[in-house]
Amino acid sequence: MILKGSQRANGDDLATHLMNAYDNEWVELAELSGTVAEDLHGAFAEFDLVASGTRARQPLYSLSINPSEPLTRDQYADAIARIEARLGLQDQPRAVVFHIKDGREHCHVVWSRIDVEHMKAIQMSHDHRRLCDLSCELAHEFGHELPPGLKAWEKQEAFRKDRIEPRYDENIRAAETGITPEERQADITAAYVGADNGAA
Numbered sequence: 001m002i003l004k005g006s007q008r009a010n011g012d013d014l015a016t017h018l019m020n021a022y023d024n025e026w027v028e029l030a031e032l033s034g035t036v037a038e039d040l041h042g043a044f045a046e047f048d049l050v051a052s053g054t055r056a057r058q059p060l061y062s063l064s065i066n067p068s069e070p071l072t073r074d075q076y077a078d079a080i081a082r083i084e085a086r087l088g089l090q091d092q093p094r095a096v097v098f099h100i101k102d103g104r105e106h107c108h109v110v111w112s113r114i115d116v117e118h119m120k121a122i123q124m125s126h127d128h129r130r131l132c133d134l135s136c137e138l139a140h141e142f143g144h145e146l147p148p149g150l151k152a153w154e155k156q157e158a159f160r161k162d163r164i165e166p167r168y169d170e171n172i173r174a175a176e177t178g179i180t181p182e183e184r185q186a187d188i189t190a191a192y193v194g195a196d197n198g199a200a
Helices: 011-018 040-051 073-087 127-142 148-163 168-177 181-194
Strands: 002-008 026-033 060-066 094-101 104-112
Touching (some): 011 040, 011 060, 011 094, 026 040, 040 094, 040 104, 073 127, 127 148
Antiparallel strands (some): 002 060, 026 094, 060 104
16 A cells, blocks of 8 residues: 655645546545535635635645555545544545546545644644555555565664664663653654644
């Protein structure tokens, strides 16, 4: 499973591209949430209008989900929910579009990055790393073969994690608290993933 995401602008162009029935054998607008509009161009116009009240130059986050084997809609929904949680995009307005191209179904999800409560864009730091990690996790859970690039990524990450040794101060803290550096790192990571923003 390949997850490829990017921040972008030009919602109107993106809507035209996603609804393009010329290059795709089949197009389905499966979901619009958080918008008044019931069509993709209208929804992305709403995203752009909200973003005009901020300094964000790329107010959209566009993601493609390309599975190596077919997924059920429940599996797509599970993947999308986990991607949102990993990237901090929970409860953001979004659109979900399915395509069939060259006989293969894939999915596109586009979120508004604008946090309306604070009127600023949600930070998308390290999204590539998070998506690669999640691609591997989902492929294993769904029983799919990893493509060569993700096999190499998984091997590299396992090597990197095995090579990282606790620092002297971390060992002292572990002796004092009884919490290993690995447990501490897991707790911090869980807090980061579950937080709504940096301050939280």
